[in-house]
Amino acid sequence: MSxxxxxxxxxxxxxxxDRAAQQVVTLRGQIDDDAHLxxxxxxxxxPVVVDLEGITFMNSLGVRAxxxxxxxxxxxxxxxxxxxxAETVVDHMxxxxxxxxxxxxxxxxxxxxxxxxxxxxxxxxxxxxxxxALRRHQPPQLPCSAxxxxxxxxxxxxxxxxxxx
Amino acid sequence: xxxxxxxxxxxxxxxxxxxxHRILGATFAPVRAVADLDEAAPDLAEVPPFLVVAExxxxxxERGQSLLAQGRDGQGPACLVLLEDGDVDLGMLASGSLTNLxxxxxxxxxxxxxxxxxxxxxxxxxxxxxYLSWGxxxxxxxxxxxxxxxxxxxxxxGHVEAAGLGSRVAHHASLIADELLSNAAHSTSGSVRLxxxxxxxxxxxxxxxxxxxxxxxxxMRSLTKAISRGIGKIEMRGRGAGIGLAAxxxxxxxxxFNLAPGRRTExxxxxxxxxxxxxxxxxxxxxxxxxxxxxE
Numbered sequence: 001m002s003x004x005x006x007x008x009x010x011x012x013x014x015x016x017x018d019r020a021a022q023q024v025v026t027l028r029g030q031i032d033d034d035a036h037l038x039x040x041x042x043x044x045x046x047p048v049v050v051d052l053e054g055i056t057f058m059n060s061l062g063v064r065a066x067x068x069x070x071x072x073x074x075x076x077x078x079x080x081x082x083x084x085x086a087e088t089v090v091d092h093m094x095x096x097x098x099x100x101x102x103x104x105x106x107x108x109x110x111x112x113x114x115x116x117x118x119x120x121x122x123x124x125x126x127x128x129x130x131x132x133a134l135r136r137h138q139p140p141q142l143p144c145s146a147x148x149x150x151x152x153x154x155x156x157x158x159x160x161x162x163x164x165x
Numbered sequence: 166x167x168x169x170x171x172x173x174x175x176x177x178x179x180x181x182x183x184x185x186h187r188i189l190g191a192t193f194a195p196v197r198a199v200a201d202l203d204e205a206a207p208d209l210a211e212v213p214p215f216l217v218v219a220e221x222x223x224x225x226x227e228r229g230q231s232l233l234a235q236g237r238d239g240q241g242p243a244c245l246v247l248l249e250d251g252d253v254d255l256g257m258l259a260s261g262s263l264t265n266l267x268x269x270x271x272x273x274x275x276x277x278x279x280x281x282x283x284x285x286x287x288x289x290x291x292x293x294x295x296y297l298s299w300g301x302x303x304x305x306x307x308x309x310x311x312x313x314x315x316x317x318x319x320x321x322x323g324h325v326e327a328a329g330l331g332s333r334v335a336h337h338a339s340l341i342a343d344e345l346l347s348n349a350a351h352s353t354s355g356s357v358r359l360x361x362x363x364x365x366x367x368x369x370x371x372x373x374x375x376x377x378x379x380x381x382x383x384x385m386r387s388l389t390k391a392i393s394r395g396i397g398k399i400e401m402r403g404r405g406a407g408i409g410l411a412a413x414x415x416x417x418x419x420x421x422f423n424l425a426p427g428r429r430t431e432x433x434x435x436x437x438x439x440x441x442x443x444x445x446x447x448x449x450x451x452x453x454x455x456x457x458x459x460x461e
Contacts, residue, residue, distance in 0.1 A: 011315075033347075057318075057322075057339060057340070059347070060347075060407075060409040061406050063406060064399055064400075064401065064406040087336070088340075091416070092412070094415075095390075095398075095411060095412065097395065098399060111333055113441060152443070154442065154443050155443055160442075162394065
């Protein structure tokens with residue numbers, strides 16, 4: 001059992017948990033010009049889950065660093081599952097196919113708005129639960145945490161769910 | 166006396182044609198509205214328009230392609246497509262012949278259409294103020310050192326979120342500022358200026374630099390990358406990843422390039438804060454390319 005923290009720079013914290021059958025890598029902070037993830041990939045040697053909930057910002061050079069990270073794992077035939085993808089990561093995956101690469105999607109955050117009280121929030125969508133509807137580009141309605149009303153998906157599915165295709 | 170150059174509207178739907186005519190007629194520029202480019206041919210030969218506003222199918226025709234080719238050389242009129250539904254023709258976009266695309270649904274595009282026509286009519290293209298209501302004051306930051314960029318980007322995101330515009334708008338504003346500042350800082354040794362302001366309709370983020378070397382081909386390639394599916398968009402080596410402008414376009418509702426080659430580059434990202442994406446329903450952002458042709 002081991003848990004290793006890499007601090008690639010002050011803006012991005014990378015934590016690795018080796019205790020389960022799959023290695024779990026958690027990224028928190030910004031993936032930008034200063035992100036270098038190749039070293040993180042080198043340390044992985046079995047199926048990996050990458051938790052992206054804590055990503056607050058990702059720019060174009062960050063996308064490149066991320067793609068290089070995924071590609072290093074693909075070249076070594078290491079399966080990757082992306083967990084709790086932040087919206088900024090989803091945005092880039094919709095535009096850049098390599099930003100998803102060979103990874104599977106376990107869950108991701110999506111924008112939701114309450115039809116009754118107007119609350120704008122993000123909701124975590126599990127692909128195992130909603131996969132069929134998401135593939136039809138018909139994301140589910142969800143209960144509002146503020147008023148109990150109905151929240152609707154607040155983006156254009158034909159554009160914002162392309163990364164699941 | 167030389168006749169004033171008109172605006173030409175080419176649209177097959179009579180109701181839309183009349184509506185657009187009414188909007189553009191209010192600029193007091195001469196307006197000619199026709200159903201197709203064949204009907205417009207005599208007018209095009211006699212007094213060339215400074216702006217052609219058309220539905221996409223008209224510009225995809227042989228005569229349309231010829232008209233667009235003139236624009237590509239910088240000699241012909243600005244060519245604006247009103248995209249009411251469907252996708253933009255990627256071939257037309259990639260060839261670099263369109264200068265403006267408006268994708269907002271009726272009647273929302275009326276404001277942008279008027280602003281576009283007035284910028285061209287008055288040959289006064291610069292400044293985010295043209296897209297905002299009277300009285301709005303912009304925040305101004307000069308970036309003397311590229312190392313200041315991360316703090317500035319964090320600050321604009323925080324400012325936008327604190328203003329109540331929501332985390333999604335804040336994130337997009339940060340991304341737009343970051344990529345535009347990065348591009349500008351790499352293209353000039355001079356000072357780069359960031360300005361942003363909001364009038365309750367648009368949040369406008371403007372970055373300008375005194376280098377003026379942003380090329381039409383670069384812009385069109387970036388816009389195409391943003392709305393096309395496929396691999397190979399990223400440059401895996403070199404200073405940039407080649408997707409910064411594409412990311413900016415994807416984060417905007419309307420992206421404006423104001424170019425004075427060799428003298429000034431100004432890029433403005435506009436985010437609609439009145440309507441959420443699902444309400445607008447547009448899958449392709451609008452864009453505008455404007456050239457400062459000085460005193461020609």
